[in-house]
Amino acid sequence: MSDTDTPWLDEQEMTLWRLWLRVQTELPAALGRGLAQDSELSMQDFETLVRLSEAPEGRLRISALAEGMHWERSRLSHHLRRMSGRGLVVKQDCLEDGRGSFVELTDAGRAALDSAAPGHVRIVRALFFEGLQEDERQALTHFLERVLGRVQT
Amino acid sequence: MSDTDTPWLDEQEMTLWRLWLRVQTELPAALGRGLAQDSELSMQDFETLVRLSEAPEGRLRISALAEGMHWERSRLSHHLRRMSGRGLVVKQDCLEDGRGSFVELTDAGRAALDSAAPGHVRIVRALFFEGLQEDERQALTHFLERVLGRVQT
DNA sequence: AGCACTTGCTTGACACGTCACGGAAAACCC
């Protein structure tokens, strides 16, 4: 395909694209700051704790957790080591499969999640959902699904 | 404000929110892979080179570049050191202000940008803009502006 | 001139993510 088939972005497209890139960096930063104010948790910690809290008995196989979060295993492994060091989770050997491990929410982990969740939801609502109309929500969902579908390798 | 004032996300909101988080991680990853295939450049390198190429004579004061990119100075400083090590840019002392420095695009930097740009635009179009209607573009722009306005501390 | 303050940029320490690799246990196949 020659370059002439793909013209550079016009002014409006460029505006949207840079806006997207900007929101994509600033929103997580703002959420992270909000979360850090009342909880010692990062977005990644929070997401991990949410997934565990949704699981039966607050525990999951590491590979299942990694798949659910769409994380690489090594990333999760590093992260769990750090979270484990802070007492938010514990690792347990898996009896049925000698290779495998479980991660389980500790009481401290559940407490941290419970105390951080309301504030986090509040800020997500305030920054992202506030004023979002039903038709906008649908359109945005549709757009993101389209993009995600094309991104999947 | 009590917790009852901010209900947890309902099912549709949660779908949208997780979709947003997911696209926000996968799209940059896909763009990065595409860029790396034909250029040795990261998204950050690319963005930096674009900014410099748009400046008169391909050079900018470091603080001006940092402000334009909305980067912290230390981040840019680290990044320029690495890019400079790869020969993509060079730093020059500023004569009018002994504290200041200029960064300038090298021939290699401009060549890398020129060779990477068409493919990058193509993939941005293919993944993000493809099939985006005019009214969708406006709605999305409007939404992102709203979010960004609220994120600004 | 002298002194504090500000500005422009760098540096070092640390947290995080990716990649390539490794070991151990299970599964498969003959």
Added chain:
DNA sequence: GGGTTTTCCGTGACGTGTCAAGCAAGTGCT
């Protein structure tokens, strides 16, 4: 059962981002 392959997870090295601190040069006040 023995050997190969696959799966589960951890580790080390490296690039990158943030934060706090620092240095050097300009600015302003007296």
